[in-house]
Structure formats: C-alpha cells, structure tokens
Amino acid sequence: MTVSFQSINPGDQLPIVVKWETVESIQRFNARAAADTQEDLGRDLDEDSAAELTLDESVLLAYVKELLAKAFPPESITSPASRLELELSAPVHPEDTISLCGKVVSKRENDAGGLVECEIVIENHRQETIGRAAAVVVLAL
Numbered sequence: 001m002t003v004s005f006q007s008i009n010p011g012d013q014l015p016i017v018v019k020w021e022t023v024e025s026i027q028r029f030n031a032r033a034a035a036d037t038q039e040d041l042g043r044d045l046d047e048d049s050a051a052e053l054t055l056d057e058s059v060l061l062a063y064v065k066e067l068l069a070k071a072f073p074p075e076s077i078t079s080p081a082s083r084l085e086l087e088l089s090a091p092v093h094p095e096d097t098i099s100l101c102g103k104v105v106s107k108r109e110n111d112a113g114g115l116v117e118c119e120i121v122i123e124n125h126r127q128e129t130i131g132r133a134a135a136v137v138v139l140a141l
Contacts, residue, residue, distance in 0.1 A: 003072055005107065005114030005139040014102040014118060015070040017063055021055055023094040029059040054091035060098075061086050064120055064133045067100045072116075072137050079138040081112035088122075090130040097125040102133075114139040 033056040064086060068077050076082065092098055102120035109115070115136050122131035 003139070005109075005116070005141055008104055008107060008116055008139070010104050010106050012104040014067060014104070014120070017067045017070070017100040018097065019063060019099075020097045021092055021094060023053060026053050026055050026092075026094055030056045033058045053094055055093075057086065057088060060088065060092065060122065060131060061133075063098075063100055063122075064135070067102060067120060068118070068135055068137060071118075072139070076137045076139050079112070081110075081115070081136075081138045083136045084133060085135075086131060086133045088131040090124070090128065092124070092130065098130070099123050102135075109141060112138050114141050 030053075061084070064084065065077060068084075100120055100122050102118050104116055105119050106117045107114060108117075116139055118135045118137065120133040120135065121129055122133070124130050
C-alpha cells in the first residue's frame, strides 16, 4: 500500500506495534543506548535491582518510529521538516507488554509539502497509558 498526502485523512488509524519486555531485552536495549551516550551500565543485576530496571526512553522513541515506518515512507519520517515528541508518564518494567497505537489528527500544506499530524498512545498490558507521542510527518504533495 502506498500512502499519499491525498489518500490520508484525519481519523485514519495507524498500525499497532506490540512489544514484550524482559530483563534481558531491557538490559540489551539500555546497553545500546548507554553506548550511544558513553555511559557505563556494565553491571550485573540482582533480583532487587532487576525490579527497578526500566526501559530507556530512547528505545520507546525507536518503537514510535517503527510504528510510523509501518504507515509512512521512510524518507517522510526522516525529513528535516518532520518532528517527533515523546512524553512518558510511567516506566516500562521487565515483563511488561506495551502496545503503541495512533491516529492521524490533521493534515495541512506548507512549503515543505503535506504535513500529517499524528498522535500515538503507549499503553501497558494493564491498559494504563504510560506515554504519548506527537508526530508531524512530511509527505509529497
């Protein structure tokens, strides 16, 4: 399916992304994020500290980008005119299953092209909202 500025409309649903996090997956993702920022997270976790382990925000941002990549061409997401903001209200812990879903809230034209505004909601397996993202994606007119 090819998405175009003309074919997309406010109210359209975005694809759903579901992720299950474990101690191992969180450690692996956080280690990658730490390597990018030069932090040292190379420590072993005991049972108590594993309970305090949370998923790095950069990983959740990557999950939002994954959702957007399922709906829009890659160049529209990486365009300099596109933007993405993430606001978390609760952490992701080991054994959490999270789902990301969203919708198109508006579209408009400007010098960069067709701007499509999207809202994304991140929920845990208890159906608690743990974050929200706002994205503006540029599509060719």
